[in-house]
Amino acid sequence: MLAFILRRILQSSAVLLAVGLVAFSLFRYVGDPVNAMVGQDTTMEERDALREKLGLNDPAPVQFFHFIANAARGNFGLSYRTSEPVGRLILERVPATLELSFCAAVFVLFVGVPMGVYTGLYPRHWSSRLLQAVSLIGISLPTFLIGILLILVFAVTLHWLPSFGRGDTVKVGWWVTNFLTVSGLKALILPAITLGLFQLTLIMRLVRSEMLEVMRTEYIKFARARGLTNRAINFGHALKNTLVPVITVAGLQLGSLIAFAVVTETVFAWPGVGQLFIQSVQFSDIPVMAAYLLLIGLFFVLVNLIVDLLYFAVDPRLRSQGGGARVGGH
Amino acid sequence: MAAASNNQPLLEVRNLRIEFPTRRGTLLAVDDVSFDIAPGEVLGVVGESGAGKSLTGNAIIGLLEPPGRIAAGEIRLEGRRIDNLPYEEMRKIRGAQIGAIFQDPLTSLNPLYSVGRQLVETIQTHLPLSASQAKARAIELLQEVGIPGAEMRIDHYPHQFSGGMRQRVVIALALCAGPRLIVADEPTTALDVSIQAQIIALLKRLCREHGTAVMLVTHDMGVIAETADRVAVMYAGRVAEIGPVREVVKHAKHPYTKGLMGSIPSLGVRTERLTQIDGAMPRLTEIPPGCAFNPRCTSKGQRCLVERPNLMPAGATRAACWLHDSGGVGAPILKETIDA
Numbered sequence: 001m002l003a004f005i006l007r008r009i010l011q012s013s014a015v016l017l018a019v020g021l022v023a024f025s026l027f028r029y030v031g032d033p034v035n036a037m038v039g040q041d042t043t044m045e046e047r048d049a050l051r052e053k054l055g056l057n058d059p060a061p062v063q064f065f066h067f068i069a070n071a072a073r074g075n076f077g078l079s080y081r082t083s084e085p086v087g088r089l090i091l092e093r094v095p096a097t098l099e100l101s102f103c104a105a106v107f108v109l110f111v112g113v114p115m116g117v118y119t120g121l122y123p124r125h126w127s128s129r130l131l132q133a134v135s136l137i138g139i140s141l142p143t144f145l146i147g148i149l150l151i152l153v154f155a156v157t158l159h160w161l162p163s164f165g166r167g168d169t170v171k172v173g174w175w176v177t178n179f180l181t182v183s184g185l186k187a188l189i190l191p192a193i194t195l196g197l198f199q200l201t202l203i204m205r206l207v208r209s210e211m212l213e214v215m216r217t218e219y220i221k222f223a224r225a226r227g228l229t230n231r232a233i234n235f236g237h238a239l240k241n242t243l244v245p246v247i248t249v250a251g252l253q254l255g256s257l258i259a260f261a262v263v264t265e266t267v268f269a270w271p272g273v274g275q276l277f278i279q280s281v282q283f284s285d286i287p288v289m290a291a292y293l294l295l296i297g298l299f300f301v302l303v304n305l306i307v308d309l310l311y312f313a314v315d316p317r318l319r320s321q322g323g324g325a326r327v328g329g330h
Numbered sequence: 331m332a333a334a335s336n337n338q339p340l341l342e343v344r345n346l347r348i349e350f351p352t353r354r355g356t357l358l359a360v361d362d363v364s365f366d367i368a369p370g371e372v373l374g375v376v377g378e379s380g381a382g383k384s385l386t387g388n389a390i391i392g393l394l395e396p397p398g399r400i401a402a403g404e405i406r407l408e409g410r411r412i413d414n415l416p417y418e419e420m421r422k423i424r425g426a427q428i429g430a431i432f433q434d435p436l437t438s439l440n441p442l443y444s445v446g447r448q449l450v451e452t453i454q455t456h457l458p459l460s461a462s463q464a465k466a467r468a469i470e471l472l473q474e475v476g477i478p479g480a481e482m483r484i485d486h487y488p489h490q491f492s493g494g495m496r497q498r499v500v501i502a503l504a505l506c507a508g509p510r511l512i513v514a515d516e517p518t519t520a521l522d523v524s525i526q527a528q529i530i531a532l533l534k535r536l537c538r539e540h541g542t543a544v545m546l547v548t549h550d551m552g553v554i555a556e557t558a559d560r561v562a563v564m565y566a567g568r569v570a571e572i573g574p575v576r577e578v579v580k581h582a583k584h585p586y587t588k589g590l591m592g593s594i595p596s597l598g599v600r601t602e603r604l605t606q607i608d609g610a611m612p613r614l615t616e617i618p619p620g621c622a623f624n625p626r627c628t629s630k631g632q633r634c635l636v637e638r639p640n641l642m643p644a645g646a647t648r649a650a651c652w653l654h655d656s657g658g659v660g661a662p663i664l665k666e667t668i669d670a
Binding site for chain 2: 217219221224225226229232236240314317
C-alpha cells in the first residue's frame, strides 16, 4: 500500500515535470516578453539589462532548471502585465475558482448520482425517460450558452439571482470566501450550475448504465433471495458496486471542472484563476499562463491520486493484492 | 393461515402455469405443474435445459424475472398462499422461510462485502438479534458448513475463498434464518466434480439436522439418486413423471424417464452403448398437440398425437403417459406417418 502510494507520487512528479516543460516552452516561443514590458523609447542597453535580469540569456536547460526549482518553491516570477509576483496573483484568485468548482462538484455528485440511481432502478418509468431526454440537452448544449440562458431567465427576467461577480465576500486569513454571506452564496448558484451541468448529465448517464448492469448480476438476485430490503439492495449492494467506475470518471471530471471554469468565469465575470488566465493570454503574460498550467496540472494529479486511494477504500480485491490472499483450498 | 396438521405438506404447488408474453404471442414455459414437498423431504427436479425446472424454483421464491409471470395456479407454504403476495410480504418469507442456493457460487456473493457482513445483514433482516449475537451466529454457521478457522474467515472477502468454500458460504447464507425449505437451483453445476460430492453431502446432512426440506433442481441424475427422497421429471414445461426416487430410477414408467435412465453410465455393468433419446426437446413455440414428448416417443399411438395426458398412477409412481391409462395409446401409427 505504502509502496503503491510512493510509486504514484513518483509518477505524479514525472507528469508535473512534463507539464512544467510545456509551461516553460511558452517562455521560449510565445512572443518576446521584453517587448511587452518596455515602452517604445527604451534603449537596447536597457532591454539587454532587463533580459539579463529576467535570466532570458541563460541556456535553455539552465533556464528550465531555474524555472522548476523556483516553481517548486512557489516562485513563478513577476507578471509581465502588473509586475506583481505571479504566486500572489494566483493565490488571490484561487479561492474563487476552488469554491466555484467545489459547489459545482457538490451539485454534480449530489444531484447526478441520485438521478442516475433512480433512472437505473426504474428505467421504464416515464420520469426516467424524461430525465434521460433532458440530460441529452445538458450534454449537447455548450457551457457558455447554458450560462447565458440561465442569466436571461434567473437574473434578467426573474431578478432572483445576480448575473455576475462574487457578491459580498469575507476574508478568512488569506482565503476570501463566498460561503459566509447570503449574497455570496446567491452569486455561486448560477455559475455552479452552469459549470456542473455537463458533468452532471455525464455522471447521471454513467451511474444509470452501471446500475442497470449491476442489477442484472447474480449477487443482486441472491440478495433478493436472502430477503434483504430494497433499500439495502439498491443502496448497499448495488450502488457500492457501481462506485469504482463512477469514482474514476468523477475524479477526472472534477479536474476538468477546475480547468473548464475558464469559460464559466468569463461568462459570469467570476474573479477566479480562469479569468486571470484569459486576461494573461490577451497580454501574453507568460509567467501567469505557465503558473496556471502548472496549477491545473497539479490539481489533476492530486485528484487522480485521491481517486487511486479511493479504489482501495471501495474494493477489497485491490487491497489484498500482493498480500497473497486466497487462504485455504476447498 | 391454516393450522398445519401433521400430514399437511410443507409446500404445495398446484396447476402452476408460467407464461412469457412476447411480441409473437404468449409462450407457455411451465404448464399445469403440481407437486408437494413434505417437511424435511428432498424433492429432486430433473429435466433438460429449458424444461421449466429453474422457472418453477424461481416462482416458488417469488423471483420470476419479468416478463415471465404466473398465469394460473397456486403455491402454498404451510397452507398459506404465497404466489400472490405483495413484494414486501414475500420478501419477509424469502430467506426466513424459504432459502435459496444458486448455481454459481463465484457470482452469488457480493465481492465488495466480507462474508461476515453478508451473513450478519441477512440474519439481522430476519431475526431480532443484536450485532454481536448475529456475528456469533454467523461464526457458528460458518463452522457448521465446514469452513475452518471461521472466527478469522468471517472477515474475509468472497475472492479470498475457493469455489467450493464459497458455495459453503452460500449454503450458510441460505440457512442462516432457519428456513423450512431450501430451493437449490443446480447447486453443484459450477463446481469441480470432486467438490460436488462434498457439497451435496453437506447440504444433505445440514437439511437432515435442521429438518429443512429441499427442492433440488438439477440435470444430474446421479445427484438426485444419491440425495432425493422423491423425484419429479420435467419435460417441456410439464411434469412427466413423479415418484419415489428408487422407483423412478429402477422402474421408470414414462418413456422419457426410461430414456433418461438409459443414458446414465453405470459402473460395473458393461454396456456397449448408452441409449440416447432421438431428437431434441421442442422449443416453447413448437410444442406439438397431444403429448409434448410424442415426436421422440417410440411407444406412441394415435391418441398421443391429439390428447394431452395428465399425471396418472403408474405402478409406484405417477406418470403423464397414456400407456398407463386403461384406454391405452390408441391405434398404432403407420410407419409412413412417422416418416412424414
